[in-house]
Structure formats: structure tokens, C-alpha cells
Amino acid sequence: MSVVCTGIIMIQKSNLEKNILITGGAGFIGSHTCVELLQKGYHVIVVDNLVNSSAEALKRVEEITGKKVTFYKGSLLDKEFLENVFQSELFHYVIHFAGLKAVGESALKPLEYYQNNLTGSFVLLEVMRKYKVKNLIFSSSATVYGKPNTLPITEDFPVGCVTNPYGRTKFFLEEIFRDIYNADQEWNIILLRYFNPIGAHESGLIGENPNGIPNNLLPYVARVAVGTYPYIRIYGNNYNTPDGTGVRDYIHVVDLAKGHVKALEKMEKDVDSRNGIMRIYNLGTGIGYSVFDIIRAFSKICGRRLPYRVEERRAGDIDVCYADTTKAQQELGWKAEFDLERMCKDTYRWQVMNPNGYVK
Numbered sequence: 001m002s003v004v005c006t007g008i009i010m011i012q013k014s015n016l017e018k019n020i021l022i023t024g025g026a027g028f029i030g031s032h033t034c035v036e037l038l039q040k041g042y043h044v045i046v047v048d049n050l051v052n053s054s055a056e057a058l059k060r061v062e063e064i065t066g067k068k069v070t071f072y073k074g075s076l077l078d079k080e081f082l083e084n085v086f087q088s089e090l091f092h093y094v095i096h097f098a099g100l101k102a103v104g105e106s107a108l109k110p111l112e113y114y115q116n117n118l119t120g121s122f123v124l125l126e127v128m129r130k131y132k133v134k135n136l137i138f139s140s141s142a143t144v145y146g147k148p149n150t151l152p153i154t155e156d157f158p159v160g161c162v163t164n165p166y167g168r169t170k171f172f173l174e175e176i177f178r179d180i181y182n183a184d185q186e187w188n189i190i191l192l193r194y195f196n197p198i199g200a201h202e203s204g205l206i207g208e209n210p211n212g213i214p215n216n217l218l219p220y221v222a223r224v225a226v227g228t229y230p231y232i233r234i235y236g237n238n239y240n241t242p243d244g245t246g247v248r249d250y251i252h253v254v255d256l257a258k259g260h261v262k263a264l265e266k267m268e269k270d271v272d273s274r275n276g277i278m279r280i281y282n283l284g285t286g287i288g289y290s291v292f293d294i295i296r297a298f299s300k301i302c303g304r305r306l307p308y309r310v311e312e313r314r315a316g317d318i319d320v321c322y323a324d325t326t327k328a329q330q331e332l333g334w335k336a337e338f339d340l341e342r343m344c345k346d347t348y349r350w351q352v353m354n355p356n357g358y359v360k
């Protein structure tokens with residue numbers, strides 16, 4: 001929050017004057033980030049094509065915060081639509097979540113993933129440049145690290161050895177943003193590399209709502225816990241880990257959303273119209289949990305043993321992945337607060353309250 005002194009009265013330049021464009025803002029991480037931004041006083045404008053999300057999520061964001069969300073339904077691939085949005089609103093910052101994100105699906109539909117995630121981003125960048133909006137926070141992923149040689153993973157680890165088209169779109173976009181920054185340092189760009197986002201807002205009103213059968217572990221476990229599926233499929237128990245199952249750095253989606261607010265505040269503080277910034281941060285907890293750890297924690301929360309079957313490994317899965325979070329702590333003043341019990345408790349509440357997601 002910046003303060004402008006007029007000599008007579010102190011005018012507090014509230015965040016309300018700061019308009020944030022959130023692409024994909026009706027999605028899992030986008031909707032939770034909208035809540036945190038609204039509660040910090042920012043004005044949130046969402047663009048979403050609702051292909052993998054629901055407008056109901058935005059209604060619930062308004063219910064949680066008691067504040068308005070401006071929403072434009074449309075695709076980033078529709079340049080005319082996006083130009084109209086930029087002609088209607090004055091944006092100060094853009095947080096870019098919009099994109100397809102299922103690893104398995106991306107291997108089956110690479111062209112759709114490149115078209116949606118890359119071309120959609122190109123249109124967004126062109127329109128941002130035309131309207132001189134050059135402050136961008138990008139939703140990247142720890143997938144860009146591929147299989148790390150050592151752990152924990154720091155931001156200077158090698159990237160690009162990715163095993164699927166989804167992860168490659170994230171890697172390609174990181175490189176494209178870097179090239180744009182190197183060519184024009186009026187750009188301010190922050191890349192946030194998410195580890196494994198799970199959980200839901202404590203109200204149980206918004207949460208992870210994957211279409212069809214969930215690719216990811218937690219939404220699948222949650223559906224087993226409420227009886228939608230009979231058992232959890234464990235993809236391999238012969239990994240190089242203490243109990244043989246895959247280890248990941250699960251982070252509460254609200255912690256992740258707060259990381260975006262901190263990144264925005266960092267950009268506001270560091271922004272210098274002459275030479276912009278290009279920063280990269282891991283957003284994780286720094287703690288790795290195995291599939292069995294998750295099953296144990298979730299069983300405790302739902303009060304019953306959850307059935308599972310060990311199956312073959314899933315192509316492209318790695319043994320272990322967890323973050324070194326030092327840089328985000330030191331430079332953003334951000335650290336994840338919620339533990340695994342809270343992540344599972346909030347996931348379970350969302351699932352029980354919304355067995356069919358946002359469908360009434």
C-alpha cells in the first residue's frame with residue numbers, strides 16, 4: 001500500500017486503484033488468488049473461457065469476499081475479444097493462469113496444448129504490449145525442472161528436460177518471456193513455479209474441480225473418501241523413496257494464492273519504468289510427502305481407512321520432487337503456512353460440500 005503525501009492531507013493510495021487482470025481466474029488456483037487479491041483491496045477483472053472451469057466459482061469468490069469480480073467470458077485466442085477487454089479496462093498488472101494443465105491429456109492432444117497455452121499467451125502479450133501493460137506474473141510449474149539430480153530444487157537448477165507437452169508449454173513460455181524481457185526491459189515479469197497445489201478455501205465454497213476422472217492424486221483420493229470411486233490407484237511402489245511411492249511437495253492452494261499477492265507487492269516495490277525486473281520463484285513448502293503419507297493423512301481426516309491398489313508406474317512420473325523455498329522467503333517475504341493435515345481437511349470439506357463440483 002503506497003502513501004502519497006499532499007502536504008495537507010495524507011492520501012492513502014489504496015490498492016482499489018490497482019486493476020489486476022486474471023486470465024483463467026475462474027480456475028482452481030485463479031479463483032483462490034482472486035479471493036486473496038480482493039481481500040487485499042485490489043480490483044480484480046477475470047478473463048476465462050470456462051472450458052475447464054465454472055462461472056459459479058466467481059460467484060462464490062464474491063460470496064466469500066463480499067466484493068465484486070468483473071468477469072469477461074472469452075478465449076485468449078480471440079484477439080478481438082481481448083482487445084475489447086483492454087479497451088474497456090485500465091490494467092496495472094496481469095496474472096496469467098489461463099491454460100490447459102493435464103499432463104496425461106497433453107500427451108494425447110499436444111497440438112491443442114500448444115495452440116491453447118502458447119498461442120493464447122502470444123495474443124495476450126501482443127495486446128498487453130499494444131496497451132502498454134508490461135507487468136506480468138506467470139503461472140509456471142515445477143514440471144520445468146524434469147527429474148532433478150539433487151534435492152531440494154533451487155531456481156537455478158537446469159530446466160527444459162520435460163517429459164510431456166504440458167510441461168514443455170510452461171518451459172517454452174518461460175523462455176519466451178525471458179527473450180521478451182531481454183529485448184525490452186520495460187517489461188516486469190515474475191515466474192512462479194508451483195509444486196503440487198492441493199487443498200481448498202476453508203469455507204468449502206471453492207476448490208479443485210477437475211473435469212472427468214482426476215489425473216492428480218488429491219482430487220482422486222477425495223472422491224474415494226466420499227465413495228465416488230472404490231479405491232485409490234497407486235502408480236508404482238518401486239520408486240527410490242522410503243516407502244517406494246512417489247514423493248511430492250504438496251502446497252495449500254491458499255498459501256499459493258498468497259504467494260501471488262506477495263509477488264505482486266514485490267513487483268510494485270521494485271518496478272522501475274526504465275529497467276524492469278525478471279524474477280523466478282519456487283512456490284512450495286520444502287517438504288516431500290509420499291502417496292502413502294497422503295493416504296494416511298486423508299484417512300485420519302475422513303475417519304476411515306481408504307482402500308488402494310498398487311498398479312504399474314505412470315509414464316513420465318519421477319521419484320521425488322520438492323522445493324528449496326529460501327529465495328521466495330528472502331525476496332518475497334513469503335512462506336507456506338498450512339501443514340498436510342490442514343491441506344487434507346480443507347480438501348475433504350470441499351469434496352463433501354460439493355460432491356459434483358460446481359454443478360448444482
Ligand code: WQD
Pocket residue numbers: 101103141142143194195196197215216217218220233234235236245246247248291314317
Ligand atoms: C502425485 C503423485 C503419482 C495420481 C502434476 C503436474 C504438475 C502439477 C501437479 C499442474 C505421483 C501419484 C497420482 C493417482 C497416484 N500440475 N499418483 N495415483 O504428477 O506430481 O504433478 O500435477 O500444474 O505440473 O506435473 O501430480 O497428483 O498427478 O501425482 O499414485 O491416481 O501421486 O505417481 O507420485 P504430479 P499428481
